[in-house]
Amino acid sequence: MTLNSKIPAGPLESKWKTYKSTCKLVNPANKRQLEVIVIGTGLAGASAAASLGEMGYKVKAFCFQDSPRRAHSIAAQGGINAAKNYQNDGDSTYRLFYDTVKGGDYRSREGNVYRLAEVSANIIDQCVAQGVPFAREYGGLLSNRSFGGTQVQRTFYAAGQTGQQLLIGAYQALERQVAQGNVKMYTRHEMLDIVTIDGKTRGIIARNLVTGELERHFGHAVLLCSGGYGNVFYLSTNAMGSNVTAAWKAHKKGAFFGNPCFTQIHPTCIPVSGDHQSKLTLMSESLRNDGRIWVPKKQGDTRKPNEIPEEERDYYLERRYPAFGNLVPRDVASRAAKERCDAGYGVGSSKQAVYLDFSSAIMRYGRVEANKKGEENASEATIRQWGMDVVKEKYGNLFEMYEKITGENPYVVPMRIYPAVHYTMGGLWVDYELMTTVPGLYALGEANFSDHGANRLGASALMQGLADGYFVIPYTLGNNLANDISVKAISTDHPAFVAAEKEVRDRIERLMNIKGTESVESFHKRLGKIMWDKCGMARNAQGLKEAIEEIKALRKEFYANVRIPGEINEFNPELDKAGRVADFLELGELMCMDALDRNESCGGHFREEYQTPDGEALRQDDQYMFVSAWEYKGESQYELHKEALDYEVVHPSQRSYK
Amino acid sequence: MEHYNMNLTLKVWRQKNKNERGRFETFQVKGISSEMSFLEMFDVLNEQLVAENKEPIAFDHDCREGICGMCSMYINGRAHGPWHQTTTCQLHMREYKDGDTIVVEPWRANSFPVIKDLVVDRSSFDRIIEAGGYISVNTGNAVDANAMPIEKHKADESFAAAACIGCGACVAACPNASAMLFVSAKVSHLALLPQGDPERKIRAVSMIEQMDKEGFGSCTNIGACEAECPKGISLENIARLNREYIGAIFSGDSQNA
Numbered sequence: 001m002t003l004n005s006k007i008p009a010g011p012l013e014s015k016w017k018t019y020k021s022t023c024k025l026v027n028p029a030n031k032r033q034l035e036v037i038v039i040g041t042g043l044a045g046a047s048a049a050a051s052l053g054e055m056g057y058k059v060k061a062f063c064f065q066d067s068p069r070r071a072h073s074i075a076a077q078g079g080i081n082a083a084k085n086y087q088n089d090g091d092s093t094y095r096l097f098y099d100t101v102k103g104g105d106y107r108s109r110e111g112n113v114y115r116l117a118e119v120s121a122n123i124i125d126q127c128v129a130q131g132v133p134f135a136r137e138y139g140g141l142l143s144n145r146s147f148g149g150t151q152v153q154r155t156f157y158a159a160g161q162t163g164q165q166l167l168i169g170a171y172q173a174l175e176r177q178v179a180q181g182n183v184k185m186y187t188r189h190e191m192l193d194i195v196t197i198d199g200k201t202r203g204i205i206a207r208n209l210v211t212g213e214l215e216r217h218f219g220h221a222v223l224l225c226s227g228g229y230g231n232v233f234y235l236s237t238n239a240m241g242s243n244v245t246a247a248w249k250a251h252k253k254g255a256f257f258g259n260p261c262f263t264q265i266h267p268t269c270i271p272v273s274g275d276h277q278s279k280l281t282l283m284s285e286s287l288r289n290d291g292r293i294w295v296p297k298k299q300g301d302t303r304k305p306n307e308i309p310e311e312e313r314d315y316y317l318e319r320r321y322p323a324f325g326n327l328v329p330r331d332v333a334s335r336a337a338k339e340r341c342d343a344g345y346g347v348g349s350s351k352q353a354v355y356l357d358f359s360s361a362i363m364r365y366g367r368v369e370a371n372k373k374g375e376e377n378a379s380e381a382t383i384r385q386w387g388m389d390v391v392k393e394k395y396g397n398l399f400e401m402y403e404k405i406t407g408e409n410p411y412v413v414p415m416r417i418y419p420a421v422h423y424t425m426g427g428l429w430v431d432y433e434l435m436t437t438v439p440g441l442y443a444l445g446e447a448n449f450s451d452h453g454a455n456r457l458g459a460s461a462l463m464q465g466l467a468d469g470y471f472v473i474p475y476t477l478g479n480n481l482a483n484d485i486s487v488k489a490i491s492t493d494h495p496a497f498v499a500a501e502k503e504v505r506d507r508i509e510r511l512m513n514i515k516g517t518e519s520v521e522s523f524h525k526r527l528g529k530i531m532w533d534k535c536g537m538a539r540n541a542q543g544l545k546e547a548i549e550e551i552k553a554l555r556k557e558f559y560a561n562v563r564i565p566g567e568i569n570e571f572n573p574e575l576d577k578a579g580r581v582a583d584f585l586e587l588g589e590l591m592c593m594d595a596l597d598r599n600e601s602c603g604g605h606f607r608e609e610y611q612t613p614d615g616e617a618l619r620q621d622d623q624y625m626f627v628s629a630w631e632y633k634g635e636s637q638y639e640l641h642k643e644a645l646d647y648e649v650v651h652p653s654q655r656s657y658k
Numbered sequence: 659m660e661h662y663n664m665n666l667t668l669k670v671w672r673q674k675n676k677n678e679r680g681r682f683e684t685f686q687v688k689g690i691s692s693e694m695s696f697l698e699m700f701d702v703l704n705e706q707l708v709a710e711n712k713e714p715i716a717f718d719h720d721c722r723e724g725i726c727g728m729c730s731m732y733i734n735g736r737a738h739g740p741w742h743q744t745t746t747c748q749l750h751m752r753e754y755k756d757g758d759t760i761v762v763e764p765w766r767a768n769s770f771p772v773i774k775d776l777v778v779d780r781s782s783f784d785r786i787i788e789a790g791g792y793i794s795v796n797t798g799n800a801v802d803a804n805a806m807p808i809e810k811h812k813a814d815e816s817f818a819a820a821a822c823i824g825c826g827a828c829v830a831a832c833p834n835a836s837a838m839l840f841v842s843a844k845v846s847h848l849a850l851l852p853q854g855d856p857e858r859k860i861r862a863v864s865m866i867e868q869m870d871k872e873g874f875g876s877c878t879n880i881g882a883c884e885a886e887c888p889k890g891i892s893l894e895n896i897a898r899l900n901r902e903y904i905g906a907i908f909s910g911d912s913q914n915a
């Protein structure tokens with residue numbers, strides 16, 4: 001099978017415009033006959049389901065939480081990018097496109113990324129119209145801030161709760177469609193397989209998580225908007241329930257998995273405090289606008305941070321990357337922190353942490369306030385207080401979050417932070433129309449691999465999720481469903497549904513019948529440790545080979561010894577988790593295989609064997625300028641397909657933030 | 659922060675499903691670190707139960723950072739426990755000391771039936787939003803985002819109301835099990851913005867009607883909701899909702915506003 005990305009011909013700036021004006025449309029009467037299943041109600045799923053409902057399709061939407069509003073997107077903090085150039089600082093569609101391609105270390109498709117940059121401005125318009133209360137200036141216009149990897153201010157935000165506000169906007173649009181009968185919502189439901197008839201996806205098998213019953217649902221098309229798989233590492237900034245199951249089941253039914261090893265490790269998270277740790281909490285990248293990152297210049301320094309004088313602090317990002325300083329992209333910042341800690345300069349009791357310090361920002365803002373008030377002679381304490389008030393207004397909820405977790409006051413003592421797994425650039429391979437390699441099956445949002453290459457820039461996931469859902473799929477789905485208008489709804493008594501349901505039931509029964517002695521949680525933790533140690537921030541061939549064997553052995557042990565209490569036909573969170581961990585145990589192996597196969601470093605994928613003399617990622621463009629798309633061929637059997645990446649506009653170069 | 663370990667007695671509500679009667683069950687947990695979150699303490703207890711071949715305690719949770727609104731424990735008589743403006747998942751064990759007894763119950767309200775143990779059904783909240791908690795704008799119909807400036811203080815006030823996470827602690831804390839704080843937060847969020855203005859009357863009326871239909875109690879200005887709300891949603895929103903509602907009813911155009 002050859003991969004066809006279906007990028008429209010023509011110059012970059014006109015590809016999407018041409019597509020939109022030439023794609024096939026479905027008339028209103030026919031839309032009412034066409035049924036669409038949407039898995040997930042995060043930014044991607046909620047925006048898609050609402051938009052398709054408005055257009056007149058019959059939509060069924062599913063989520064595993066008790067309400068669509070609780071999807072993991074709710075937790076996004078810092079902001080959403082858009083090329084509005086409201087700050088008049090030189091931003092443009094092209095610059096957002098360029099930053100994203102460069103930030104992704106030249107491993108994404110130009111055509112997709114340009115489209116993303118192009119629709120970004122519409123997203124902000126749409127959200128404001130829905131009532132998303134973005135931060136504003138005193139003049140009443142929208143406010144912006146900077147994020148890593150860029151030199152313009154194009155990030156829109158709502159305090160540290162941008163994801164929440166955007167999702168609530170999309171959720172409300174979704175509920176409006178539910179009220180109008182265009183969307184039927186299934187909460188506390190988990191999709192456990194897709195159903196394929198005559199080579200096309202025609203439905204799903206879902207489990208009602210309250211009663212445990214299996215259900216069959218027909219759809220002319222299925223959209224997977226099921227989020228990322230960072231929880232394969234056990235500890236991550238993702239919500240506890242985030243998982244790969246929907247994508248993985250699709251993968252096993254023929255959808256290729258793109259760049260599975262491309263994982264983003266976020267530089268600023270609250271460090272692990274002990275074995276009990278169940279998740280890690282992000283401290284938004286927006287903090288790097290004002291916080292300065294440092295470690296002591298002396299190895300193993302045990303003094304308290306405030307006792308270390310200025311000249312004995314190493315602001316290592318400012319030192320190594322003077323042009324971007326604390327605002328280098330995430331992969332660069334994370335590796336630099338690891339490098340300092342590995343070299344013995346880490347702080348805190350575990351020594352696996354660095355400081356994120358706001359004291360200079362507090363004094364700087366305080367002085368601005370003093371000037372505004374005309375109080376040049378204000379005391380240092382007063383200036384500090386005013387500065388703290390400004391910082392509180394900008395980041396208050398993040399500071400509170402930090403204090404609740406650590407018991408330390410970050411206005412006074414610098415935050416301790418360390419990198420943590422955050423986002424997965426990899427995901428189901430999709431073409432320009434967001435269709436996977438299985439006809440009729442689409443993937444949107446973090447669940448697909450599409451736009452971020454080997455590293456995602458901050459504030460670009462929210463942008464991508466909403467671009468996919470509001471502005472891309474309404475066109476591309478129609479272009480394909482136009483061929484399906486004569487297909488009548490297929491009965492769920494069709495043998496394909498019966499067979500798929502039986503498969504799901506057998507899998508569940510197999511898990512329940514193991515009746516071993518070790519908890520699901522324990523297996524998940526063990527998998528996470530292998531992944532973090534050997535397929536985490538730095539990888540090497542030897543470690544990856546070991547990891548593959550260890551994961552295989554762990555999987556065997558899981559199927560021999562996992563203990564799942566309770567029954568199938570009841571509310572049983574342990575069973576839900578067992579199914580998800582079973583899939584992670586397969587995915588982890590593929591991630592290691594992919595990382596082993598890619599003999600280069602790029603973006604978040606850092607192979608220790610491939611680095612420049614000063615420790616930067618060293619790409620091998622002559623050999624690896626492609627997307628790795630893996631086809632499932634049976635347990636531990638995967639075939640690699642390559643989609644070559646052609647750069648027609650941007651010229652890939654060694655990324656430099658110096 | 660000095661770390662310490664503690665042993666605790668937990669009295670937790672157990673209920674097999676919505677039809678069966680529930681009861682408290684008592685557990686001992688040992689070696690709980692003061693650095694754990696409250697839910698991590700429950701993880702330890704559940705691991706212990708699995709090891710003893712017993713059924714773990716079902717509880718709702720997802721983000722574990724105070725934003726999804728999924729966690730919902732009623733701890734020693736308080737929704738989300740003792741910390742001010744904190745969700746259950748953000749509560750940390752340094753609040754407790756060795757030998758303490760902690761009683762944990764689900765949200766209790768007729769409109770939030772128990773599904774299992776500490777898990778309740780809050781779908782009534784979604785239905786209230788469905789009744790009108792939105793601005794009617796289709797995708798693709800928007801004008802430029804800066805075409806309509808909004809005073810900063812209004813946008814900030816709207817944001818403060820929009821910060822509601824839909825957790826239901828206000829209902830659980832209220833002796834009448836009223837959902838007024840939740841409803842008022844949504845009505846305020848949208849009424850404070852010019853975009854929300856055209857539908858403000860019908861919105862207030864429809865959402866209140868749905869709230870009554872779901873069987874939530876009436877508001878008698880007790881203020882327990884505000885005190886226990888993890889997001890600091892203010893009672894002023896309830897006053898605003900009352901004004902909106904009365905304005906709509908008396909203007910007589912709540913149906914076609």
Ligand SMILES: Cc1cc2nc3c(=O)[nH]c(=O)nc-3n(C[C@H](O)[C@H](O)[C@H](O)COP(=O)(O)OP(=O)(O)OC[C@H]3O[C@@H](n4cnc5c(N)ncnc54)[C@H](O)[C@@H]3O)c2cc1C
Pocket residue numbers: 039040041042043044045062063064065068070071072073074075076077078079080162163189190191192225226227228237238239242243245246282422423444445446447458459460461462463465
């Ligand atoms: C702490 C944090 C902060 C972040 N901050 C930012 C930021 O500031 N800016 C930015 O751009 N990005 C940010 N991100 C990244 C961004 O939030 C996510 O990438 C994005 O929200 C993903 O959206 P999504 O719609 O693809 O999936 P999600 O929001 O993860 O939604 C997945 C949905 O799928 C459902 N689902 C999954 N599996 C199944 C199944 N089998 N059956 C049924 N339903 C299923 C879930 O119920 C859920 O509704 C942040 C991420 C984290 C973790």
Ligand code: SF4
Pocket residue numbers: 821822823824825826827828829839840843883886887888889890891
């Ligand atoms: S008003 Fe407060 S307590 Fe009530 S649902 Fe919203 S956040 Fe929860």
Ligand code: FES
Pocket residue numbers: 718719720721722723724725726727728729745746747748
């Ligand atoms: S688990 Fe999300 S708010 Fe507590």
